[in-house]
Amino acid sequence: MEVDREDGRSQNQLRPLACSRNILHRAHGSASWSQGDTKVLAAVYGPKAGTKKNENPEKACIEVIWKPKTGQIGKPEKEYEMILKRTLESVCILTVNPNTTTSIIVQVVNDDGALLPSAINAACMALVDAGIPMKHLAVAVCCCVAKSGYVILDPTKLEEQKMKAFAYLVFPNSVHSVLPEGSLRVEGEPIENGIITSVTHGIMSVDDYFYCLERGRAASVKLSDFLRRNLQQQSTDSSKAG
Amino acid sequence: MGLPNASGDLSTEVEVDAFRRLFPLRFYEKHLLESIRPDARPLGRARETTIALGAVASANGSALAKIGSTTMLAAIKMEVMTPSLETPDEGCIAIDFHMPPICSPIVRPGRPAEAAPVVAKQLSDTILSSGMINLKELSLVSGKAAWMAYLDIYCLDADGALFDTALLSAVAAFSHLEIPVVSLNDDGKIVLSEEQGLSDREPVNKEKRKINLSSVPFSLTCVLHKNYILADPTAEEESIMDTIVTVVLDSSSQLVSLQKPGGTVLAYTSAIQDCIALTRQRVKELQKILEEAISGMEVD
Numbered sequence: 001m002e003v004d005r006e007d008g009r010s011q012n013q014l015r016p017l018a019c020s021r022n023i024l025h026r027a028h029g030s031a032s033w034s035q036g037d038t039k040v041l042a043a044v045y046g047p048k049a050g051t052k053k054n055e056n057p058e059k060a061c062i063e064v065i066w067k068p069k070t071g072q073i074g075k076p077e078k079e080y081e082m083i084l085k086r087t088l089e090s091v092c093i094l095t096v097n098p099n100t101t102t103s104i105i106v107q108v109v110n111d112d113g114a115l116l117p118s119a120i121n122a123a124c125m126a127l128v129d130a131g132i133p134m135k136h137l138a139v140a141v142c143c144c145v146a147k148s149g150y151v152i153l154d155p156t157k158l159e160e161q162k163m164k165a166f167a168y169l170v171f172p173n174s175v176h177s178v179l180p181e182g183s184l185r186v187e188g189e190p191i192e193n194g195i196i197t198s199v200t201h202g203i204m205s206v207d208d209y210f211y212c213l214e215r216g217r218a219a220s221v222k223l224s225d226f227l228r229r230n231l232q233q234q235s236t237d238s239s240k241a242g
Numbered sequence: 243m244g245l246p247n248a249s250g251d252l253s254t255e256v257e258v259d260a261f262r263r264l265f266p267l268r269f270y271e272k273h274l275l276e277s278i279r280p281d282a283r284p285l286g287r288a289r290e291t292t293i294a295l296g297a298v299a300s301a302n303g304s305a306l307a308k309i310g311s312t313t314m315l316a317a318i319k320m321e322v323m324t325p326s327l328e329t330p331d332e333g334c335i336a337i338d339f340h341m342p343p344i345c346s347p348i349v350r351p352g353r354p355a356e357a358a359p360v361v362a363k364q365l366s367d368t369i370l371s372s373g374m375i376n377l378k379e380l381s382l383v384s385g386k387a388a389w390m391a392y393l394d395i396y397c398l399d400a401d402g403a404l405f406d407t408a409l410l411s412a413v414a415a416f417s418h419l420e421i422p423v424v425s426l427n428d429d430g431k432i433v434l435s436e437e438q439g440l441s442d443r444e445p446v447n448k449e450k451r452k453i454n455l456s457s458v459p460f461s462l463t464c465v466l467h468k469n470y471i472l473a474d475p476t477a478e479e480e481s482i483m484d485t486i487v488t489v490v491l492d493s494s495s496q497l498v499s500l501q502k503p504g505g506t507v508l509a510y511t512s513a514i515q516d517c518i519a520l521t522r523q524r525v526k527e528l529q530k531i532l533e534e535a536i537s538g539m540e541v542d
Contacts, residue, residue, distance in 0.1 A: 194508025
């Protein structure tokens with residue numbers, strides 16, 4: 001069924017993506033990520049010595065600070081910080097630098113829908129820029145479910161508010177491997193089908209949610225390709241300069 | 243099985259405790275191999291749940307909910323306010339969740355719990371988006387007066403599954419809620435009526451004392467570890483195994499929320515389906531417990 005979206009996109013079309021790394025010179029790593037009009041800036045400082053009081057000193061610790069565009073820091077910001085922290089903890093290899101803290105600061109420059117996924121993508125790129133060891137990247141997408149049951153990807157803020165429900169989904173990036181296809185599967189599914197993080201808002205049926213998962217996985221493959229091209233390009237640029 | 247053999251004297255008991263403290267993950271894995279947990283629960287069973295309605299006598303609605311050791315006290319106070327211009331015939335609900343230092347050794351007066359604002363936000367999102375309460379029912383005089391319900395939830399004991407217990411106590415408090423009788427006084431303001439018979443003013447809402455709750459949400463938190471899914475974790479289990487999935491379903495099996503904030507274990511479709519199936523069972527159990535508590539109150 002053809003769906004009319006305000007900016008003329010089709011159901012599965014993502015907004016134009018743009019990512020640049022190493023934009024802040026004092027930070028150890030930084031990245032700016034924009035999806036359409038939503039723009040987020042992430043900076044990484046670390047690893048610094050010592051962990052916080054209740055954290056395990058045998059592992060590295062990750063600290064996230066979320067700065068909204070306007071207004072004071074309140075409960076929504078604390079929730080975003082917790083989700084981002086747990087997502088990045090599962091992506092980074094915490095045993096490499098024990099008893100250290102890596103701080104990630106996320107600054108919202110503009111919010112036009114899919115804010116948390118953009119922040120997760122920006123934070124991952126900033127971690128890559130800082131050279132923090134990671135198992136894989138976290139690729140985040142947003143899926144919206146409309147009242148009639150169709151699913152659209154990467155909604156704008158207006159679409160998010162009008163729709164019945166939306167889900168932020170984070171998957172590992174797609175794997176290009178020299179090993180044969182079957183050996184990397186877990187329970188018969190490829191690794192990139194596993195969900196790292198899922199946050200939903202609004203009521204949807206269980207079937208709608210699984211449909212969102214399918215669409216989200218397809219979108220995360222496209223995003224993984226974009227990330228791969230972006231990272232390869234920037235690394236060849238810097239090797240030319242050096 | 244590998245555990246130090248229990249010959250009954252004190253020295254082997256101390257060994258088991260020390261093993262539990264020193265190698266918590268191995269201690270749990272030895273139990274999981276036998277499909278059981280240290281507190282003798284099978285993997286898919288939640289802890290014993292009780293609800294006591296009317297725990298706070300001065301509040302308009304209140305409930306004390308316990309899941310295992312986790313205890314939450316919810317109380318609702320109602321106040322008349324002017325509704326906003328955009329929604330002149332809707333009331334308002336303000337939800338707040340507190341974790342006072344009594345609930346856990348990690349929380350101290352200068353060091354608030356990290357979980358508190360997160361659970362507060364998730365609770366208010368879940369309750370408001372589930373459509374359990376129709377805000378139009380909280381309206382008194384369109385455009386002039388409407389009810390503001392302040393729901394406060396205090397955690398008295400934090401032993402895992404905080405969101406589940408908080409949601410249960412909130413739902414129970416709303417089902418116990420009795421809207422106070424009010425009437426219009428001569429200045430056109432709403433005032434609380436005195437006892438019926440003594441007041442000479444007609445009450446505005448004499449018949450409408452209870453709120454209609456449709457599609458009540460219930461939740462279940464599960465912990466994923468390798469191939470195991472543990473329902474309703476204790477605080478110890480949550481701290482050792484870091485992958486937590488919370489599923490909220492309403493009474494018509496619609497998914498109100500599915501939260502999985504990170505975690506080492508990736509959730510594949512089968513794991514999600516198992517969590518949702520466990521939650522469906524739990525919804526039925528909780529509905530029964532809530533109905534028994536409500537009918538117990540009505541008998542009194």
